[in-house]
Amino acid sequence: MTEHAVVIAGGGPTGLMLAGELALAGVDVAVVERRPDQELSGARALGISSRTIEVLDQRGIADRFLSAGQIAQVTGFAVTRLDISDFPTRHNYGLALRQKHIERILATWVTELKVPILYGRDITGFVQHDTGVDVALADGRSLRSQYLVGCDGGRSLVRKTAGIDFPGWDPTTSNILAEVEMTEKPPYGVHRSPAGTYAFGRSEYEIKGSEITYKDVGPIGVMVTEPNTRASTEPTLRDLKELLIAACGTDYGVHSPTWISRFTDMTRQAAQYRRGRVLLAGDAAHVHSPIGGLGLNTGVQDAVNLGWKLAQVIKGTSPDSLLDTYHAERHPVGARVLKTTMAQVALHREDDRTLAVRGIVGDLLKMEEPRKRIAAEMSGLDIHYDLGKGHPLLGRRMPDLDLVAATGPLRVSTLLRDARPVLLNLGEPGSLDIAAWADRVQLVDAKCVGTWELPALGVVTAPTAVLIRPDGHVAWVGDTARFGLVDALTTWFGSPAAT
Numbered sequence: 218m219t220e221h222a223v224v225i226a227g228g229g230p231t232g233l234m235l236a237g238e239l240a241l242a243g244v245d246v247a248v249v250e251r252r253p254d255q256e257l258s259g260a261r262a263l264g265i266s267s268r269t270i271e272v273l274d275q276r277g278i279a280d281r282f283l284s285a286g287q288i289a290q291v292t293g294f295a296v297t298r299l300d301i302s303d304f305p306t307r308h309n310y311g312l313a314l315r316q317k318h319i320e321r322i323l324a325t326w327v328t329e330l331k332v333p334i335l336y337g338r339d340i341t342g343f344v345q346h347d348t349g350v351d352v353a354l355a356d357g358r359s360l361r362s363q364y365l366v367g368c369d370g371g372r373s374l375v376r377k378t379a380g381i382d383f384p385g386w387d388p389t390t391s392n393i394l395a396e397v398e399m400t401e402k403p404p405y406g407v408h409r410s411p412a413g414t415y416a417f418g419r420s421e422y423e424i425k426g427s428e429i430t431y432k433d434v435g436p437i438g439v440m441v442t443e444p445n446t447r448a449s450t451e452p453t454l455r456d457l458k459e460l461l462i463a464a465c466g467t468d469y470g471v472h473s474p475t476w477i478s479r480f481t482d483m484t485r486q487a488a489q490y491r492r493g494r495v496l497l498a499g500d501a502a503h504v505h506s507p508i509g510g511l512g513l514n515t516g517v518q519d520a521v522n523l524g525w526k527l528a529q530v531i532k533g534t535s536p537d538s539l540l541d542t543y544h545a546e547r548h549p550v551g552a553r554v555l556k557t558t559m560a561q562v563a564l565h566r567e568d569d570r571t572l573a574v575r576g577i578v579g580d581l582l583k584m585e586e587p588r589k590r591i592a593a594e595m596s597g598l599d600i601h602y603d604l605g606k607g608h609p610l611l612g613r614r615m616p617d618l619d620l621v622a623a624t625g626p627l628r629v630s631t632l633l634r635d636a637r638p639v640l641l642n643l644g645e646p647g648s649l650d651i652a653a654w655a656d657r658v659q660l661v662d663a664k665c666v667g668t669w670e671l672p673a674l675g676v677v678t679a680p681t682a683v684l685i686r687p688d689g690h691v692a693w694v695g696d697t698a699r700f701g702l703v704d705a706l707t708t709w710f711g712s713p714a715a716t
């Protein structure tokens with residue numbers, strides 16, 4: 218039986234991100250992936266949000282994604298595009314980049330970090346003991362780990378085997394999605410009719426402003442709403458032809474599909490993100506309609522919340538109870554994602570009453586305050602973990618400000634490259650002493666000249682010190698009194714070392 222500190226079920230975006238986080242922390246981790254390689258058939262996420270780009274920037278890998286995709290104002294709510302170019306972030310945009318490329322880049326990074334990805338292996342079950350988890354594979358082999366993380370998608374075997382409930386809402390809409398050839402040129406773009414939505418595009422495209430221009434080469438992507446939300450068989454070319462004729466009056470000579478798939482707006486969330494030594498992240502913990510494009514982003518951010526906590530527990534610097542903060546922090550974020558997505562699905566309906574509501578929501582979103590509030594939410598920049606009352610930065614993402622340290626100019630994000638916590642002292646150099654945590658927490662004396670501004674909230678008082686967790690969230694904000702620093706260090710990074 219092969220042993221690893223952590224086994225991750227599933228090498229999709231969530232599992233790969235978590236593997237990278239654990240590897241950076243020096244934890245022995247292996248990913249078990251059913252697919253024979255990283256190839257992804259079928260279209261899934263079309264891009265990543267501003268906060269996900271920030272998170273990748275913290276690890277020094279954002280440029281790999283930015284150079285492969287197209288920067289654009291892709292944030293939106295239902296049918297309304299929301300411009301975030303005035304937001305106080307270095308990445309005041311989203312990135313159009315297909316999931317297959319996101320996964321390819323993440324897998325390359327994880328491989329560089331020497332994480333084994335066991336392709337072509339299927340997890341078929343596991344047994345949890347007091348000291349670990351025995352994971353069974355379809356080929357008869359097994360793995361032993363201290364923790365098992367289910368990043369195995371919406372139909373998660375890990376979630377089901379752990380007996381974790383998945384309450385929520387059954388689908389109200391269903392859509393067939395396919396990559397095909399057509400003998401006639403279809404009308405590119407998204408079209409709405411009382412019967413539903415249909416859309417055509419090409420995999421090669423260019424985004425200029427809010428306009429997408431498709432190149433006239435390569436296969437055609439098609440999406441069409443189907444009336445039956447409870448189909449139990451795999452969709453076929455014949456189904457697609459019939460739906461196209463019903464929606465458009467023609468099937469545009471559709472033929473030669475590369476793949477045909479289906480997605481619905483089924484909306485569910487795991488009741489618990491943790492059961493003992495088993496944790497859930499990404500689609501294994503929450504599923505919802507792809508409208509709004511929040512799924513992959515939420516999964517990657519789950520991974521970044523969980524990775525450093527799991528690493529500290531495995532290294533023995535933090536108690537096992539630190540893992541409970543993963544559920545406490547990420548379950549409310551997931552619940553909110555489900556609600557905002559359901560609201561957007563409802564606004565996509567084409568009946569007269571929905572159109573009336575959609576018009577009013579659109580008018581509201583033209584106003585500054587609502588635009589900023591909803592755009593901050595849809596871009597992931599407003600995430601706030603409840604770490605108690607205090608300075609507005611507490612529990613929020615640390616802005617990536619320019620600093621000047623003894624070594625020269627640097628950005629806050631560069632301090633988080635290795636996924637290690639940072640105590641940033643912006644007051645008198647040498648005025649903070651955290652010798653008892655020096656093995657775990659970096660202490661950096663620096664000056665900050667920038668404005669402390671948070672998305673949607675605006676300018677906040679400049680702190681004299683901040684304790685930043687490896688996920689980039691602020692765990693403690695200091696003023697001249699420094700009250701509470703020892704408690705925050707102990708809560709998040711373990712007891713002081715004996716001196």
Ligand SMILES: Cc1cc2nc3c(=O)[nH]c(=O)nc-3n(C[C@H](O)[C@H](O)[C@H](O)COP(=O)(O)OP(=O)(O)OC[C@H]3O[C@@H](n4cnc5c(N)ncnc54)[C@H](O)[C@@H]3O)c2cc1C
Binds near residue numbers: 250264501510
């Ligand atoms: C049409 C569509 C459009 C979307 N658009 C967006 C978007 O624009 N933005 C966005 O953020 N999200 C979008 N999403 C959602 C996004 O694709 C998912 O949220 C994302 O893939 C979740 O990542 P994951 O790693 O959690 O799960 P998955 O990507 O599902 O990965 C799970 C992995 O686990 C493997 N696996 C499963 N079971 C086992 C097992 N027993 N043993 C071993 N391996 C196993 C699978 O092979 C898979 O590779 C879209 C989804 C769809 C369907």
